[in-house]
Amino acid sequence: MKPLTQKQQEILDYLVECVRENNYVPTLREIAAHFEFRSVNAVNDHLNALEKKGVLSRRANSSRGIEIASEYLNEMSIEPSAGVPIVGRVAAGTPIAAIENLDGYLELGTLYTPQKHYALRVHGDSMIDDGIWDGDFVIVHEQNRVENGEIGVAIVEGEATVKRIRIVGARAELIPANTLYSPILVDLAMTDFRVGGKVVGIHRLLK
Amino acid sequence: MKPLTQKQQEILDYLVECVRENNYVPTLREIAAHFEFRSVNAVNDHLNALEKKGVLSRRANSSRGIEIASEYLNEMSIEPSAGVPIVGRVAAGTPIAAIENLDGYLELGTLYTPQKHYALRVHGDSMIDDGIWDGDFVIVHEQNRVENGEIGVAIVEGEATVKRIRIVGARAELIPANTLYSPILVDLAMTDFRVGGKVVGIHRLLK
DNA sequence: CTTGAAACTGTTCATTTGTACAGTATAACT
DNA sequence: AGTTATACTGTACAAATGAACAGTTTCAAG
Secondary structure (H helix, E strand, C coil), X not given: CCCCCHHHHHHHHHHHHHHHHHCCCCCHHHXXXXXXXXXXXXXXXHHHHHHHCCCEEECCCCCCCEEECHHHHCCCCCCCCCCEEEEEECCCCCCCCCCCEEEEEECHHHXXXXXXXXXXXXXXXXXXXXXXXXXXXXXXXXXXXXXCCCEEEEEECCEEEEEEEEEECCEEEEECCCCCCCCEEEECCCCCEEEEEEEEEEEEECC | CCCCXXXXXXXXHHHHHHHHHHCCCCCHHHHHHXXXXXXXXXXXXXXXXXXXXXXXXXXXXCCCCEEECHHHHHCCCCCCCCCEEEECCCCCCCCXXXXXXXXXXXXXXXXXXXXXXXXXXXXXXXXXXXXXXXXXXXXXXXXXXXXXXXXXXXXXXXXXXXEEEEEECCEEEXXXXXXXXXXXXXXXXXXXXXXXXXXXXXXXXXX
C-alpha cells in the first residue's frame, strides 16, 4: 500500500493524539480548526485518502465517526495510562519506582481488540523454531487470508492449527517450524479449508 | 454520594459496554434506541442524574460528549469484554463471531499491574533456547530475589540482563539459554549486583 | 395528604456535523 | 500534453445531535 504523505501523517498524528489525550475522536471541523483549514472539505479529502490507504475507517453519517486502525493507535503509547512501563535501563540501587530510562508503556490491554482479535492456545511443538512453544497463546487478527509464508491460523475440517501458510495453486501448504515435522498439503478442492487469521502476537505465561 | 438507581446503573453499564466494544460513546438517541425510550429526554434526565452523582461529565454542545469517570471505565475487568477471547476450537464456516468453544478470556491488560510489573525489551539471543527472542518483551514481576534457576532480571553494575539466576555461596551465576554463550559468574563481594525481578511473561509482537 | 425524586412521553429548536458539489493550484507521472 | 493525486477554498444542505420546555405517572418519604 502507498505510504502516507507528510500531511496525511500529520492528520493521523493529530487524530491519535486526540484519542490519547481526550479519549475521543475530533469532528471534521475540530480538525479543520486545529490545522487552520478554512474549509472542512480539506479535512474530508484527507480522511478519504487515509481511509483508502487503510489507516482508518469512517462510520457513515455518524458524528465523530472516525475509527483509527488499532495498529496506529496502539504503537505502545507514551501515555502512562494503563500499560506496564517499559524500562530501558534499570538504575542501580533504587527499585523501579525511580525508573531511569523509560521507553514507554506496553499496553497489552488495548493493543488487541476483542472484535478483531482472539487468542488461541498452541498445542504441540510444531512451531518451535519460530519461537512458538507448546502452551503459548498466539494472538490472532481475524482475517480470511494471509500473505504467503505468514504465520496464521489454518482451519482444516474445523480443526485449527497455527502454521506458516502458503497458497500455491489449488493447494494450501501448512508449513511447520520444526525439522521433525513435514509440511501438510491441503487440497483446496477436496478439503474444508479456511484461514482463521494472522498471528500478530505471542504471549507466554511463566510459572 | 447517593448510590445509583437500578436504571441509572443500567445506563452506565451500557455506556461502559459501548466504549469497550466500539471505542466510542453513543449519542443520546442511540442510547434511547437501545433502551427503547420514545423520548431522548429520558436519556437526558438520566445523564443529568449520573452527572450529578459524579459518574460522568458532559461536554456542552459536543456530540458524543459523555465522559465517563475513569474509575468506572477501568473497573470491572472481570467482564469478558475487556480481554481477548480464547478460542478452543474454531467452528467451520462461520467467523469467530460464532465461537464454538470459548475457553475464557486472556486479559493481558489486567494480568499485569504497573505497580508490580514492568516490561523489558530483550536484546540479543542469549535466551533463545528458553524461547526468548531478540526484541521480545519480558514482563517482570518486581522482586529482589528469585528461586535458584528461575529466569529473572539480573542487574550488574546498573546493566540489566535477562538470565537464569542462581546464587551459589558468594557468587551469582547468570546462565544463558544458548549453547554459544557461557554462564556469567558474578562475585557478589566485588560487584554491584541485584535481582530486578522475575520474568513472569513473554510477549512478542509480529509484524 | 403533600412533596419530591425518578422515570418517562412528546415536541421544538438551534447547532453541530457529515457530506456533496464546484472550483483552484501545484507537482508528479505517462 | 494530458492525466492523476494532493491539497486546498468556498458554499450549501440535510441529517444528526444536544438542549430546553411542558407534561404525566409512580412511588416512597415526610
